[in-house]
Amino acid sequence: MLGAMGEFDLIARYFTRPTARAALGVGDDCALLQPTPGTQLAISSDMLVEGRHFLPDVDPAALGHKALAVNLSDLAACGATPLAFTLALALPSAEEAWLAPFSRGLLALADAHGCELIGGDTTQGPLTICITVFGEVPVIDGKSQALLRSGARAGDDVYVSGTLGDARLALDTLRGTQVLPPAVFEQARQRLEQPTPRVALGQALRGIASAAIDVSDGFLGDLRHILDASNVGATINTTIATGLMACCTRPDWSNGVISFEQQLSCVLAGGDDYELVFTAAVAARQAVQSASREARTPVTRVGRIERAAGLRLIDSQGKAWPNHYPSFDHFC
Amino acid sequence: MLGAMGEFDLIARYFTRPTARAALGVGDDCALLQPTPGTQLAISSDMLVEGRHFLPDVDPAALGHKALAVNLSDLAACGATPLAFTLALALPSAEEAWLAPFSRGLLALADAHGCELIGGDTTQGPLTICITVFGEVPVIDGKSQALLRSGARAGDDVYVSGTLGDARLALDTLRGTQVLPPAVFEQARQRLEQPTPRVALGQALRGIASAAIDVSDGFLGDLRHILDASNVGATINTTIATGLMACCTRPDWSNGVISFEQQLSCVLAGGDDYELVFTAAVAARQAVQSASREARTPVTRVGRIERAAGLRLIDSQGKAWPNHYPSFDHFC
Numbered sequence: 001m002l003g004a005m006g007e008f009d010l011i012a013r014y015f016t017r018p019t020a021r022a023a024l025g026v027g028d029d030c031a032l033l034q035p036t037p038g039t040q041l042a043i044s045s046d047m048l049v050e051g052r053h054f055l056p057d058v059d060p061a062a063l064g065h066k067a068l069a070v071n072l073s074d075l076a077a078c079g080a081t082p083l084a085f086t087l088a089l090a091l092p093s094a095e096e097a098w099l100a101p102f103s104r105g106l107l108a109l110a111d112a113h114g115c116e117l118i119g120g121d122t123t124q125g126p127l128t129i130c131i132t133v134f135g136e137v138p139v140i141d142g143k144s145q146a147l148l149r150s151g152a153r154a155g156d157d158v159y160v161s162g163t164l165g166d167a168r169l170a171l172d173t174l175r176g177t178q179v180l181p182p183a184v185f186e187q188a189r190q191r192l193e194q195p196t197p198r199v200a201l202g203q204a205l206r207g208i209a210s211a212a213i214d215v216s217d218g219f220l221g222d223l224r225h226i227l228d229a230s231n232v233g234a235t236i237n238t239t240i241a242t243g244l245m246a247c248c249t250r251p252d253w254s255n256g257v258i259s260f261e262q263q264l265s266c267v268l269a270g271g272d273d274y275e276l277v278f279t280a281a282v283a284a285r286q287a288v289q290s291a292s293r294e295a296r297t298p299v300t301r302v303g304r305i306e307r308a309a310g311l312r313l314i315d316s317q318g319k320a321w322p323n324h325y326p327s328f329d330h331f332c
Numbered sequence: 333m334l335g336a337m338g339e340f341d342l343i344a345r346y347f348t349r350p351t352a353r354a355a356l357g358v359g360d361d362c363a364l365l366q367p368t369p370g371t372q373l374a375i376s377s378d379m380l381v382e383g384r385h386f387l388p389d390v391d392p393a394a395l396g397h398k399a400l401a402v403n404l405s406d407l408a409a410c411g412a413t414p415l416a417f418t419l420a421l422a423l424p425s426a427e428e429a430w431l432a433p434f435s436r437g438l439l440a441l442a443d444a445h446g447c448e449l450i451g452g453d454t455t456q457g458p459l460t461i462c463i464t465v466f467g468e469v470p471v472i473d474g475k476s477q478a479l480l481r482s483g484a485r486a487g488d489d490v491y492v493s494g495t496l497g498d499a500r501l502a503l504d505t506l507r508g509t510q511v512l513p514p515a516v517f518e519q520a521r522q523r524l525e526q527p528t529p530r531v532a533l534g535q536a537l538r539g540i541a542s543a544a545i546d547v548s549d550g551f552l553g554d555l556r557h558i559l560d561a562s563n564v565g566a567t568i569n570t571t572i573a574t575g576l577m578a579c580c581t582r583p584d585w586s587n588g589v590i591s592f593e594q595q596l597s598c599v600l601a602g603g604d605d606y607e608l609v610f611t612a613a614v615a616a617r618q619a620v621q622s623a624s625r626e627a628r629t630p631v632t633r634v635g636r637i638e639r640a641a642g643l644r645l646i647d648s649q650g651k652a653w654p655n656h657y658p659s660f661d662h663f664c
Contacts, residue, residue, distance in 0.1 A: 028481050028561070029409035029545060030374035032469065035367050042362035043450065045464060047420035049457030077361035088379035088462045118375065121462075125381030130420045130453075130462035132377060137364065149360050213361060229360070 014103040015087065015117055031118035033084055039136040040144050041083075044074035050127040054193075055174060060098045062193040063129075064105030069197045070216065071133035072113060073274040076202035077214040079147040080135030082115035090125030113199055138206075145206045147278070152211040152230035156279040158303040159288060161201055164219055165245040165263065167192040168270025181253065188247050195274035201299070204291035205278060212278035218269040220325050223277050224311055230279075235312040236303035238321050241267045244300065268313075269325035279305055346435040347419065347449055363450035365416055371468040372476050373415075376406035382459040386525075387506060392430045394525040395461075396437030401529045402548065403465035404445055405606040408534035409546040411479040412467030414447035422457030445531055470538075479537060479544040479610070484562035488542050488611040490635040491620060493533055496551055497577040497595065499524040500602025516585050519578065527606035533631070536623035537610060544610035550601040552657050555609050556643055562611075567644040568635035570653045573599045576632065600645075601657035611637055 035041050048067050050056055068085065075082050087106070091098075110117060115133065137146040170188035172178035180188065198214070205212065211226045220236070227234055241264040247253065248263055258266075280288050285301075292299045313321035367373050380399050382388055400417065407414050419438070423430075442449060447465065469478040502520035504510035512520065530546070537544065543558045552568070559566055573596040579585065580595055590598075612620050617633075624631045645653035 029406040030376045030412060030467070030478070032410075032476060032478055033373040033375060034471070035373060037369060041365040041367060041373065043365060043418060043466075044362045045418040045420050045452050045462070047422055047453045047455050047457075047460070047462060049422050049455055049460075052455060052457055074361040078364075080362060086375060086377040086464055088377045088464075090379055090381050090460060120377050121379045123379050123381055123384060125379075125384055125460065126458040128379070128381075128422060128457065128460050128462075130377075130379060130460075132375075132418055132420075132464035134375075135362070139366070144364060146362070146364055 014099050015120070017107075017117070031084070031086070033118065033134065036136055038139055040139055040146065042075055042078045042080035042135040042137050042146060043132065044071055044078075045130065045132040046070050046074070047128060047130040058193060059101070061101040061105030064102040064107075065109045065194045067129045067131055068106050068109050068115070068133070069195050069274060071131045072109070072115065072197035072199055073195070073214040073216070075133055075135040076198045077147065077212050077276055078135065078137065079145060079202045079206040079209075079212070080137045081203055082113045082199060083134045083136055084116050084118045085110070085131050085133040087117060087120035088130040089120065089122045090128040091122065092124070092127060147202065147205060147209050147212040149211055149213055149226045149229035152226050152232050152279040152305045153281070154232055154305055154307040156210050156281055156305040157285065157301050158223065158234055158236065158277065158279055158305060159299045159301050160215070160219065160244070160277050161198050161275045161297050161299050162196070162273075163191070163244050163246040164215065164273050164275060165266030165270045166247050167195065167272040168266040169245070169247055169258070171272070180247075184247050184250060184253050187250070191246070192272060195272070197274055198276045198295070198297055200295035201276055201291065201297040204295040205276075205288070208284050208287045208291055209278040209280050212276055215273040215275045215277055216271060218271040218325070219273070219277060220268045220311060220323070221271075226277065226279065227309070227311060230305075233306045233308045233310045233312070234303055235306060235314055237316070238264055238313050239316045240300065240302045265325060346431050347452070349439070349449070363416070363418070365450065365466065368468055370471055372471055372478065374407055374410045374412035374467040374469050374478060375464065376403055377462065377464040378402050378406070379460060379462045390525060391433070393433040393437030396434040396439075397441045397526045399461045399463055400438050400441050400447070400465070401527050401606060403463045404441070404447065404529035404531055405527070405546040405548070407465055407467040408529050408531045409479065409544050409608055410467065410469065411477060411534045411538040411544070412469045413535055414445045414531060415466045415468055416448050416450045417442070417463050417465040419449060419452035420462040421452065421454045422460040423454065424456065424459060477538045479534065479541050481543055481545050481558045481561035484543040484558050484564050484611040484637045485613070486564055486637055486639040488613055488637040489617065489633050490555065490566055490568065490637060491610050491612065491631045491633050492547070492551065492576070493530050493608045493629050493631050494528070494605075495523070495576055495578040496547065496605050496607060497598030497602045498579050499527065499604040500598040501577070501579055501590070503604070512579075513585060516579050516582065519582070523578070524604060527604070529606055530608045530627070530629055532627035533608055533623065533629040536627040537608075537620070540616050540619045540623055541610040541612050544608055547605040547607045547609055548603060550603040550657070551605070551609060552600045552643060552655070553603075558609065558611065559641070559643060562637075565638045565640045565642045565644070566635050567638060567646055569648070570596055570645050571648045572632065572634045597657060
């Protein structure tokens with residue numbers, strides 16, 4: 001409660017819209033959702049805390065986008081089709097100057113994915129955003145089509161979507177440990193503050209990828225979750241560093257400004273990328289490329305799943321490269 | 333993230349258990365839930381912030397109970413059968429001395445209602461608990477059996493379950509504005525800190541109650557949501573005050589210790605009761621009593637729905653009583 005009328009006014013003004021898919025939306029004790037027969041519901045919940053997941057001066061519209069994007073990214077990693085979400089919001093005070101752009105950024109991304117806001121809660125407190133998102137996954141012949149972390153098999157290829165490492169470059173710049181030309185910084189900052197959840201790719205990979213996860217803590221850290229869940233190991237080629245950072249491929253910016261080692265660190269362990277890491281059988285290479293085209297999302301083959309446990313890095317000559325990359329620490 | 337390994341250790345130790353109903357629980361990008369064919373999913377989300385919804389020194393086990401109870405209470409108000417929930421938790425630090433009793437209190441109530449923890453998030457931040465709960469409501473002949481706020485009709489009776497006002501008496505005592513004998517305080521405090529969600533009653537009232545809501549902000553304030561959604565008014569009899577506060581009916585404690593006016597204020601506007609307020613046609617009085625017996629939850633008839641808008645109070649002689657009771661302000 002933000003003071004009795006305050007809360008209800010807020011909800012009505014910024015977050016209530018006619019429902020489309022839901023049987024009942026904002027404004028009763030519960031929202032009602034009727035899943036399509038023959039589907040499973042995929043559910044994910046993420047909490048974003050000021051000072052930890054975002055900086056206090058972040059653009060509220062970008063924050064609204066990101067708060068939903070990180071949740072849609074979990075649906076993408078599952079191959080689920082977005083349906084709806086709930087929003088619980090703790091706010092120090094109800095400021096129109098913050099709420100208007102926040103809800104605009106949030107609902108624009110929601111609309112782009114046909115994912116409707118069906119309920120939630122607002123309260124006074126330190127700025128905290130908790131979104132729970134719902135998607136659908138088909139069940140075919142009794143078998144769920146959800147992409148899990150546990151399906152990677154020795155011999156599978158390892159892929160990553162889009163680009164990696166730019167978000168970290170922006171964060172380092174905001175923290176003052178990196179200096180970037182303004183145009184480069186803007187590009188990197190866009191990736192940090194308004195990531196693109198790979199929802200279409202996740203759906204296109206159903207029945208093709210053997211395992212998937214989204215990159216929130218860093219490529220290596222998140223890949224490790226696939227390896228642990230699948231009881232396998234992997235070797236990743238460090239040559240990926242030179243192509244995967246979008247900033248470093250700009251024709252107007254020299255790659256030499258940041259070292260290969262820094263690029264590699266950003267790509268492998270930068271975090272906050274919200275790309276998909278996934279595995280697929282070698283026999284599925286053409287299918288993966290078709291899915292990539294269908295989803296208009298580039299994918300890069302970066303390594304191989306192996307029977308031997310552990311995560312190994314090799315250089316362009318196939319020699320071992322030290323793996324000393326920690327997981328992303330957000331804003332701690 | 334509570335520091336990469338910190339988070340995963342925590343989740344594994346306190347919050348991961350084998351799934352029963354869910355197709356996939358904690359540990360992947362999404363949880364997977366397969367709703368029963370022919371049902372709707374009821375969804376509710378509540379956020380509890382330290383200092384606002386609970387005091388910093390509250391017993392963690394009681395807090396775990398309450399955090400889920402307020403969400404189950406929303407399912408109860410909808411007539412839904414609990415299925416599962418997600419938990420997002422911001423914590424200043426990962427203390428076993430807090431996490432162990434918190435998870436124990438939370439999961440004990442979850443087990444009592446067959447409601448399983450299927451996913452969530454943990455992060456560092458000011459203590460904040462966000463639970464999203466899922467329940468099922470049957471759909472019969474294309475008609476949802478969910479209890480809504482909007483179904484009250486002129487002539488319907490108004491009922492309330494259990495007792496009202498004791499939670500507020502405990503809160504006033506904790507705030508130092510009330511003094512209670514220890515045994516009375518313990519009884520009242522139990523109601524404040526470990527409310528009983530009326531889940532069985534809500535289900536038993538499907539097809540009987542015309543509208544329902546749970547009492548979180550206070551009886552009158554929450555009843556007003558029914559009146560607004562149903563476009564009706566109501567008259568409530570103030571004589572309810574003398575019977576509805578459990579503390580005031582103790583044989584070992586004199587009612588005279590707190591005035592009738594204070595009792596009435598606690599009952600009508602105390603808040604944090606998590607009882608159900610519901611309406612039902614006069615013709616359904618026997619059915620309401622059967623539902624009450626079936627759910628082993630007492631209900632009291634407290635007033636009448638009327639065509640004329642507004643919420644009127646009358647005394648035992650039927651004379652108008654001033655309605656100057658504000659909604660509950662939690663801890664603001």
